[in-house]
Amino acid sequence: MSPNVISIGLSAAIVSVEQEQPLVLVVAHDGAEDALPFGPFNPVTQRTLESGLRKWVGEQTRFDLGYTEQLYTFGDRGRHSPSPDDGARVVSVGYLALTRPGKPQAPDTRWRGWYQYFPWEDWRQARPPMIDGIILPALKKFVKEAASPIAAEQRRNRMRLCFGDGGLPWDEEKVLERYELLYEAGLVREAARDAGKQAKTPPELGSPMLYDHRRILATAIARLRGKMKYRPVVFELMAPSFTLLELQRTVEALSGARLHKQNFRRLVAEQGLVEGTGKFSAPTRGRPAELFSFRREVLRERPAPGVRLSSRR
Amino acid sequence: MSPNVISIGLSAAIVSVEQEQPLVLVVAHDGAEDALPFGPFNPVTQRTLESGLRKWVGEQTRFDLGYTEQLYTFGDRGRHSPSPDDGARVVSVGYLALTRPGKPQAPDTRWRGWYQYFPWEDWRQARPPMIDGIILPALKKFVKEAASPIAAEQRRNRMRLCFGDGGLPWDEEKVLERYELLYEAGLVREAARDAGKQAKTPPELGSPMLYDHRRILATAIARLRGKMKYRPVVFELMAPSFTLLELQRTVEALSGARLHKQNFRRLVAEQGLVEGTGKFSAPTRGRPAELFSFRREVLRERPAPGVRLSSRR
DNA sequence: CATATTTATACTCGAAATGAGTATTAATAG
DNA sequence: CTATTAATACTCATTTCGAGTATAAATATG
Numbered sequence: 001m002s003p004n005v006i007s008i009g010l011s012a013a014i015v016s017v018e019q020e021q022p023l024v025l026v027v028a029h030d031g032a033e034d035a036l037p038f039g040p041f042n043p044v045t046q047r048t049l050e051s052g053l054r055k056w057v058g059e060q061t062r063f064d065l066g067y068t069e070q071l072y073t074f075g076d077r078g079r080h081s082p083s084p085d086d087g088a089r090v091v092s093v094g095y096l097a098l099t100r101p102g103k104p105q106a107p108d109t110r111w112r113g114w115y116q117y118f119p120w121e122d123w124r125q126a127r128p129p130m131i132d133g134i135i136l137p138a139l140k141k142f143v144k145e146a147a148s149p150i151a152a153e154q155r156r157n158r159m160r161l162c163f164g165d166g167g168l169p170w171d172e173e174k175v176l177e178r179y180e181l182l183y184e185a186g187l188v189r190e191a192a193r194d195a196g197k198q199a200k201t202p203p204e205l206g207s208p209m210l211y212d213h214r215r216i217l218a219t220a221i222a223r224l225r226g227k228m229k230y231r232p233v234v235f236e237l238m239a240p241s242f243t244l245l246e247l248q249r250t251v252e253a254l255s256g257a258r259l260h261k262q263n264f265r266r267l268v269a270e271q272g273l274v275e276g277t278g279k280f281s282a283p284t285r286g287r288p289a290e291l292f293s294f295r296r297e298v299l300r301e302r303p304a305p306g307v308r309l310s311s312r313r
Numbered sequence: 314m315s316p317n318v319i320s321i322g323l324s325a326a327i328v329s330v331e332q333e334q335p336l337v338l339v340v341a342h343d344g345a346e347d348a349l350p351f352g353p354f355n356p357v358t359q360r361t362l363e364s365g366l367r368k369w370v371g372e373q374t375r376f377d378l379g380y381t382e383q384l385y386t387f388g389d390r391g392r393h394s395p396s397p398d399d400g401a402r403v404v405s406v407g408y409l410a411l412t413r414p415g416k417p418q419a420p421d422t423r424w425r426g427w428y429q430y431f432p433w434e435d436w437r438q439a440r441p442p443m444i445d446g447i448i449l450p451a452l453k454k455f456v457k458e459a460a461s462p463i464a465a466e467q468r469r470n471r472m473r474l475c476f477g478d479g480g481l482p483w484d485e486e487k488v489l490e491r492y493e494l495l496y497e498a499g500l501v502r503e504a505a506r507d508a509g510k511q512a513k514t515p516p517e518l519g520s521p522m523l524y525d526h527r528r529i530l531a532t533a534i535a536r537l538r539g540k541m542k543y544r545p546v547v548f549e550l551m552a553p554s555f556t557l558l559e560l561q562r563t564v565e566a567l568s569g570a571r572l573h574k575q576n577f578r579r580l581v582a583e584q585g586l587v588e589g590t591g592k593f594s595a596p597t598r599g600r601p602a603e604l605f606s607f608r609r610e611v612l613r614e615r616p617a618p619g620v621r622l623s624s625r626r
Numbered sequence: 627c628a629t630a631t632t633t634a635t636a637c638t639c640g641a642a643a644t645g646a647g648t649a650t651t652a653a654t655a656g
Numbered sequence: 657c658t659a660t661t662a663a664t665a666c667t668c669a670t671t672t673c674g675a676g677t678a679t680a681a682a683t684a685t686g
Contacts, residue, residue, distance in 0.1 A: 006321055006356050008388075008404060041388070043319050043402035049388040073386040073406050075321075075354070075362040089356035091321060093386050157613050171617070245633075263674065265635075286633025287681040300470050304484070558662075576645065578664075599662025600652035 009092040010053045011038040011213060013071075013220035014063060016101040016111065017237045020249045023101060023111040024217060025061060026209075034112065035210035036217065037061055038092065053095055062105035065097040067236045069227075071219045078194050079212040094216035096223055098236035114221060115256075117206045117214055120163075121175060121221065122256045134203050135187070136165055142185040172255050175222040179215060190214060225255050230306035232273055235294040243281050243289035244268065251307050264307075271305050272298050322405040323366045324351040324526060326384075326533035327376060329414040329424065330550045333562045336414060336424040337530060338374060339522075347425065348523035349530065350374055351405065366408055375418035378410040380549045382540075384532045391507050392525040407529035409536055411549035427534060428569075430519045430527055433476075434488060434534065435569045447516050448500070449478055455498040485568050488535040492528060503527060538568050543619035545586055548607040556594050556602035557581065564620050577620075584618050585611050 013036055014025040026034040039056040046052035054065060071094040101111065115122040120131055139159045146152035162178045164170045182205060183191045189208035208214065227233050234251055248264050268274050274292040281289045298305045326349055327338040339347040352369040359365035363381060370378055384407040414424065428435040433444055452472045459465035475491045477483045495518060496504045502521035521527065540546050547564055561577050581587050587605040594602045611618045 006319055006354070008319055008321075041319070041404075043388075043390075043404075047390045049386065049404070070385060072383060073362065075356075077356075077360045091354075091356075091362070160613065243634090260674070260676095261633095262635080262637090262676085266673095283682060284633090285683060286631080287635085287683090289634060300473065301481075556663090573645070573647090574662095575647080575664080575666090579644095596653055597662090598654060599660080600654090600664085602663060 005088040007088045007090055008041040008043075008049075009038050009090050010041050010049065010056070010095065011036045011092050011216050012053060012057055012065075012068075012095045012097050013217050014057070014061070014065065014097045014099060015114070015220065015224065015237070016099050017250045017253050018101040018111070020253050021113045022115070022221075022253045024114045024117075024220075025063070025109060026112050027108050028110055028112075029108055033208050033210045034117075034213075036213045037109070038213075041093070049093055050095075057097070060106050061109055063097075063099055063102070065099055067098040067233060069096045069223065070094075071096050071216065071223055074212055074215065076212070079190075079215070092212070092216070094219055096220040098224075098233060100237065100239070114217065117209060117217060118175065118179070118221065119206050120178070121172070123170065123172070124252055124256060124258055127170075130205070131163060135182070135205065136163060138187055138202060139163070139181070139185055142187075172257055173222050173226045175225065176215070176218045179218040183215075188214070221254075228254060228307055230304040232294065232298065232305050232307070234307055235273075238294070241277055241279070241291040241293045243291060244274070245289060247274070247292070247307075268307065272301065273305055273307070318401040320401045320403055321354040321356075321362075322351050322403050323354050323362065323369070323408065324349045324405050324529050325366060325370055325378075325381075325408045325410050326530050327370070327374070327378065327410045327412060328427070328533065328537065328550070329412050330563045330566050331414040331424070333566050334426045335428070335534075335566045337427045337430075337533075338376070338422060339425050340421050341423055341425075342421055346521050346523040347430075347526075349526045350422070351526075354406070362406055363408075366410075370410070373419050374422055376410075376412055376415070378412055380411040380546060382409045382536065383407075384409050384529065384536055387525055387528065389525070392503075392528070405525070405529070407532060409533040411537075411546060413550065413552070427530065430522060430530060431488065431492070431534065432519050433491070434485070436483065436485070437565055437569060437571055440483075443518070444476060448495070448518065449476060451500055451515060452476070452494070452498055455500075485570055486535050486539045488538065489528070489531045492531040496528075501527070534567075541567060541620055543617040545607065545611065545618050545620070547620055548586075551607070554590050554592070554604040554606045556604060557587070558602060560587070560605070560620075581620065585614065586618060586620070 012025075016023050016025075025037060027037055028034045037057060037060055039060065041049060041052045046055065050068060050070070053068065057063060057065060073091060073093045075089075075091040077089065120128050120135060122128060136159070139155075143152050143155045143159060146155050158177070158181050160166050160168055162174055162181050179188070182188050186192060186202055187205050189204045190212070193208070206214075209217065224233070228251065234247065234254070237250055237254075238247060244265050245261075247268065248259055248261065251264075252259055272295055275295045277291045277293055279291045281291055325338075329336050329338075338350060340350055341347050350370060350373055352373065354362060354365045359368065362383070366381065367378060370376060386404060386406045388402075388404040390402065433441050433448060435441060449472070452468075456465050456468045456472060459468050471490070471494050473479050473481055475487055475494050492501070495501050499505060499515055500518050502517045503525075506521070519527075522530065537546070541564065547560065547567070550563055550567075551560060557578050558574075560581065561572055561574065564577075565572055585608055588608045590604045590606055592604045594604055
């Protein structure tokens with residue numbers, strides 16, 4: 001195979017939420033890194049990239065993708081193929097897809113919590129201790145090792161902006177920026193792997209993934225966290241009817257942050273995102289909650305409806 | 314050449330602003346449709362897609378791209394190659410690049426106002442009369458011609474959301490949605506061209522472009538209009554020092570809307586986006602204005618600084 | 627059965643952001 | 657000298673936002 005040949009790979013971060021955990025569908029083999037479902041784009045049989053994606057995802061995973069969205073096209077040499085100039089150059093187009101959880105039908109395919117790959121992104125309980133315990137010390141070392149004072153200053157700024165060291169607030173949308181910084185600092189296993197190094201002295205944060213799939217997943221999380229705020233995409237992940245707390249817990253799971261309950265309700269109500277069904281949830285512990293459903297009409301009424309986040313604490 | 318072969322094309326919407334007009338760099342030949350600068354991605358010599366873009370843009374247009382951003386990867390059959398199954402399938406990765414205006418060095422390359430391609434997007438003087446005069450009547454016809462009542466309802470909703478017929482406000486970010494609707498309704502020349510039809514009875518709105526380049530440009534405008542609000546990208550288009558009115562006119566040119574002067578100043582000042590230089594503009598008509606420059610430190614201080622729009626009227 | 631606990635839901639209140647001005651200053655054009 | 661144009665400071669009402677309190681309706685527990 002000539003190294004001059006390009007092939008296009010389609011990768012999908014297929015996301016659902018179950019029991020307050022955001023899940024991503026991965027292909028897992030024993031001893032190998034997890035991978036996102038991915039396949040080649042066949043230019044002969046497929047008219048569009050997205051139809052190609054839907055076709056093989058349907059075949060391979062038996063999932064019916066509701067909402068899909070193109071994320072980004074990655075073409076860096078050395079971050080897809082294990083070794084450069086080995087066969088065709090793969091350019092991969094990443095997609096985000098949302099679906100309701102269900103049993104994976106295909107072999108070796110399973111749901112995994114996405115915070116397994118990004119443990120520093122889940123702030124629901126508290127600021128993850130690994131940030132102060134591992135990440136920031138390692139990044140400070142990375143700043144010190146910079147070749148010049150200017151490079152060190154740039155690294156320090158990125159560190160501050162990404163992980164909020166020094167008064168800056170945590171921005172839950174900077175998932176990709178944070179992953180890329182950890183990659184460049186050699187703190188995720190993919191970095192050493194892509195560089196061909198075996199030594200892995202530094203801490204390895206989160207589970208690694210095949211090729212650049214963790215980068216695609218980071219892009220997917222970032223996009224979803226942002227999009228949620230101005231488009232009602234969360235409802236793709238909800239059952240037809242749900243309580244307001246279930247909706248809130250889903251948004252919290254995705255954004256990785258806790259929200260103020262009363263203000264959350266005020267927002268979804270005022271925006272007309274939901275309507276009561278008159279039915280009530282099966283009583284579990286507290287007072288039974290009314291079941292709501294998504295008001296599809298909102299798409300016709302408001303230009304940018306979404307679940308804006310009013311954070312707690 | 315086998316139709317099974319894929320090649321990757323890189324296209325760039327290179328944008329600048331001069332005299333209150335947003336400009337895009339196009340390759341123009343007599344008698345042919347304008348094109349965005351585009352070229353193949355060479356997987357052998359280029360490590361990343363973006364480095365490939367910078368290289369041939371530098372060679373072809375002699376422009377030094379400051380800010381660049383990947384937009385979207387388009388792979389629809391029939392919207393790039395004039396006829397399907399003719400040679401290699403081209404998948405094109407679109408980019409947005411911002412630069413200061415200057416003389417195009419390459420032959421056949423020139424700046425054009427982007428509203429030439431999207432006349433309905435410039436609301437600075439007034440709501441463009443062509444919307445009520447041409448677009449909405451033609452779209453109402455398109456709604457009537459739908460195959461089923463459900464399809465008609467969907468078309469009507471898109472029409473309302475895109476062009477704000479019936480109380481809905483104009484959303485200046487929906488540039489791509491509007492272009493795609495006009496394309497599907499057969500109101501832009503590319504639609505008839507891609508379908509292989511010669512008849513062009515319906516009105517042809519805006520100047521057409523080669524291949525799917527007008528779609529890429531629509532994506533670029535939409536992205537820039539959105540991004541401006543939370544990232545200080547406008548300053549890539551400004552001279553090192555500028556008056557606040559010049560800055561406002563630039564934002565207005567890009568967003569296609571007029572802004573409230575006093576509130577605009579309040580926003581950029583409060584956000585710390587600019588700092589006074591102590592120097593003053595050469596007096597033209599009114600009172601001389603202070604010259605300001607971009608405060609780069611803001612990138613380190615605030616998580617999402619941008620020029621939020623507080624519209625006038 | 628009384629009471630603690632859990633959850634739902636309504637309502638309040640101050641701070642900040644936003645939209646739409648008025649008022650005043652400083653220049654040029656006639 | 658005065659009209660015009662633009663710059664800049666300041667005001668004010670409304671809306672939005674963050675952070676509560678208050679109360680209701682269920683279960684769990686002693």
